[in-house]
Amino acid sequence: MPGTPRTVTKLIEVLSSWLPSLRTRFVLLVAGLFVALSVVMIMVASYLDLKDEEQRVVSDARAIGATVSRLAVPHLTNHHYLILEQELESIAASGVVELAQVLDPARAVTIDSDPATSYFDDLETLPLVQMAFDTGIEQTHQSRKGVEIALPVRDMKDDQVLGVAYVSVTRTSVDGILFAIWGRNIVITLVLLVFCVPVTFHFAENFVRPIKELTQTAHTVSAGNFDAPFPVERTDEIGVLARAYRDMVATIRNNMARIHELAYVDPVTRLPNRESFRQHFNGNMTAPDGKPNRMSVLFVDLDRFKRINDSYGHDHGDALLKEVAARLRGLLNTVCHPLETAIGSGSTADAVGHGPAGLSPLVARLGGDEFAIVMPEGKSATDIRTLAEDLVQCVEQPLEISGLTMAVGASIGVSTYPDDGEDYTAILKNADIAMYAAKRTGGNRACFYNEIESDTRARERIRLEAELKTALLRDEIRIVFQPKIDCASMKVVGAEVLARWDHPERGMLAPGCFIDVAEESGLIAKLGDRVMELACLQGRAWLDRGRSMPIAVNVSIRQLEKPGFTARVLEILNFTGFPAELLQFEVTETVAMADPEGVSQTTKPLLEAGITFAIDDFGTGYSSLAHLQRLPFNTFKIDRSFISRLAADHHSRSIVQTIIAMAKSLNYEVVAEGVETEEQHVFLKEHGCTTAQGFLFARPMPADRFESWSRGFLQPLPSAADRGNTGRTGSHFAA
Template sequence: MADHPVSDFLSHSAAVCDAVLRLRGSAMAEELGRIVRSVTNSPLGEYLPADAVSLLVAPPVEEIVAANDAAVPSLTQDIWFEDRYFGRFTVSGRLGYSDADRQHLASLATLAGSVLQVHSLAQRSTHAYVQVESQLQHQAQILDHIHESVVTMDMNGFILSWNKGAERLFGYTSVEAVGRNILFLYDDEDIDAHDPFLEQGGRLMEVRRKKKSGEVFWASLSLSPLCDLNKRSMGLIAYLTDITERKLAEERIHHLAYYDALTNLPNRTLLTKLVDQALMVAQRGKLQGCVLFIDLNRFKMINDTLGRKVGDELLCEVARRFRTVLRDQDLVARLGGDEFAIGLFDLGQHFEASMIAQKLLATLNSPIMIDGHDLRVGGSIGISVYPQDGDDAETLLRLADIAMYRAKQEGGVNGDHVAFYSQDMNQGMQERMRIETGLRYALGNGELLLHYQPKFSIDNGKIIGAEALVRWRHPQRGLVPPAEFIPLAEATGLVVQVGEWVLEAACAQAKLWKDAGLPPIRLAVNVSAREFTASLPGRVMDTLNRYGLEPSWLELEITESTLMHNIDRVIGIMDRITALGVTLSLDDFGTGYSSLSYLKRFPIDTLKIDRSFTIGIPSDANDCAIANTIISIAQQLKHKVIAEGVETVEQLAFLKNSGCDEVQGYLFSQPLEAAAFELALRENWTPGRASRAA
């Protein structure tokens, strides 16, 4: 057989490469079989893949099967590449194969093995790449579907990846963000040289960032290191979540906790913190400081008369005016109601606080126009000084409050006044607190009692009623003067509890007198402005029913000032009381601000002439004129008139000639205990006998 030309072998080699790279399965086996038949010029020949060859041990590199005379010779060549077996070539059908045939078949097997190895490696690489690509796609889908923003960047802050959460949060697409430095997302105020993105991670912080729209928002930022296959840090992974709503909620809660909702000034809690901080600075600098406690004058009357809306606007305007005369470093706070506090520090001398206090009062001199009302308020200011009065905020506030009460006493209800704290004020406040504590104890421990001052008819001298007056029998001090504890009860609100006790005790005593067979008399009970609420008629009715008393046993005395707050509401309450059959008496008439146009609408039975007018009768012409006017008004309005504080026969004669109906006073009797009053009632004192007994 002739040798194979080189060109034929090269073409066969190219055909093997093409078959391995282009074909798969049986098509590749058939093509390789065709090639080996052509190379060996054999009618029969095939390629058997490794999985079709059953081998127990590695066969020799080549083998010629020399059959007996009857067998057809064949040529077989296994295909190996390094340690990997790929199958075998087998050809047959010719009589005898030369060494050249065996060499060509071996060369072709070597080529096929190398090509099959390369192809196998390529397939494995492709498969691995497909798996990696699929895994990356899955991870990208996971990152894109989580709500959190995930951003990766290198050690210099340049963005490497940008998920869908980041696109939603910032408004930039990945195309716009990847490759840029992370600083473009920063709010201008947050850019500094020490950037947390460039640290090694493991931190959780709250930061401000900027969206594509320019909106600045709060984000929770968590950083983790981005590592390569060798666990070396190559950048950072940033996880960001929008927490703007939570931050705003926290700010609202903080504002509610530390600021007055009406004036937007710091409240007492924040003022205390700020004053304590300022005191530490003042201590280091050996400076003086002052706390001013301000209480507005006439505010309550305005608020009760014109309503809370007007009162609130008034407080806001006062706060604004105070702020205009203070320095930026001065503290101003609203403590509640109509009370304000000022913290002054960095003062050379404490008397400078007095100058500032006068400026504050001066801001209140000009009228405040609200809803067409020309309103005027003043103020009483108490001042405590650091360090001589105290070295902490609570102490200075407490002492300034004490000084404010002294300022209010010295300036009067409508007078503007300033007072510095002094030790004697504290002693007075301690006495006030001692009385208040004692009064609270007295209410629950039977130390209060009633005295009854008889009321007499001028016409016949008969006792027609009595005014129930509360007294306090202290276990150590004896009888405490009413002037000592009644104003305190009014200031602290205890007057409501005292008033409830008086109504209860008066009705209980009337029940005893009724059961004893005494004729009905009117027991007058004083009702304070604090008690005069919508619940009063129901309380009166319940008390009368509980003791089985007719309404004719009870009279309620109210003051002019009570009637001047919310007229329609007051008249409604009065109508409900008189509907019960209980009479109403207007006490201290002429001393308040009542209007005659209102007076005719009030369902009252009696006007009481205040003792401040009675005392000047008959020598003082003005008091006489006022008394005559009150009596005349009452007669025109079909009201009875009673004069209190009658102490002389001359006063009695004038009042009788003027048409006064009833009198009470020391000319007839001082207030009596229940037993003494009952005795007087049984004897039915005449004015002359009562005078001698008194």
């Protein structure tokens, strides 16, 4: 507490540790206040009683003095000194009066209550007596020992002063008075304390009880039970606190439900997402007896979906995905619970949620146009094959989307746990391989992983994987550069690096021939490191020749996920001497949005080193502006599918304009991919696109050709008539 001495603060801390109970603290606080008030009361009462005692002694002395004065009148008048002396001695015998005297000034006689003296004795006149006689008024003197009063003795008839009466009254000692007063008040305080402590305990119990109830409710909520009741019916402060706590818990519950939905539910189809599917699979891998549960995973990929998505837009694509998801879920429900479906008992979600053998079948959307289904042991291989064929037939039925009739197919790959893999990753990868095998044979069919081992193309894929490993060891990977052109100045402002495989038998292979194999086999990290190293070495060589060329390199999700990626990048930059500020990483929008937090954490040290980042294929994913602001990107690369339809599709033009406008508002650069016509270039330039790349300017080329080409690039673009004479678009700049 501010202003509190450290010693007092320490004492409070010690007492708080000793007295954890709120009720005990409350009782002790009340008792302490009571004791403190009692001490103050005793002190005040003692002071007042002491004053009263002093006033009483003075009053007694004055009363005795008045009595002595009245008694002395007749005796002084008649000079009956002996009788007066006897009366004074009797007054002093009471023990209250220490000394009583009467002065007869006319005869200079002093009569007192002391038996040892006589009125014949020549006694000295007391100063107080003399003062009373001289002034004719009462004189009082107080001391610690007693009270002295001298009163003139007057003749009532003629008001003549006959003499002076003197009384000395002994006062009880202050210590004795205080002891008596304190003793009395302490007894009263103890009686009141004995009465008040039980009352205080009772009151404290009633006071603390609602707080204890609220605390128990809080513990119940913290244990996960958000339906615990709160004492909201109270009208006091506890009720206000309970209502505030209830509202807070309701908000937390809603937020947790929302977080759970974002983490485990696909926002488009409302199906479980990839993470939910993974947890479901991993949670059902082992039976209670420790043996593995047999499960089949069906990997479903839609055929011709991209064509529909590109032609009609993402809204129609999302609507199609929703319809396909409903069909898959409905079919799975029918297969697993035909009786319940026939009589209409329970919802689809409820029916699918309970499978045979205690395991639950589940359909999920993994991303894009990919779905996955896990089926428990209760289904035989024949049942799974029948289900896969039914799924193909279910999906290929025409769909009505916004008044349009659309048709897609489904290529399905099936793998079985534990026969086809030891964990979730292996099972899903093998189901994916089986799905690609189905696509290679025309699609719209199902293929089992255990049946493609003898397939020629499967063996080819395995052989290609082995050859790719050898290619990395033999340094058969090459890179080519596709230039980036400033739309306004028409200067070469950078280049995108693309990988090529110089195969000893097949010649130069494009990435489409081996990237999938690299991804599935885990070789993509080594391949990406090699491409990055070659790109930085060439960039450094150009820099040494006086040419500063920004270079963009594509990065896959597997590279970002691999531990040590950041350290490896910085190591390559340090080894090659290529400046980090000239290096840009291109990450696809789908990858960036799949795990924004992970991407942000991975890229943060690279961003601090000076590396820039671009979102590749922007517009094809589901970007969130909130996520974009937290991610380290500073460049949008508009997907080539939008650029290719600029001339014929109004929606594509609107999308491109919107992306450019959004990039400007976020202070991003914009790169348009796939520019092949002058009309596309003019449109992009007029609407503020920063940079373009495509066959209009040049095809990807090796470093030496890129260098010579870029030196002679700044020439006027050919007119439409000239391009017509050449017989191909952009041939003036094509490599």
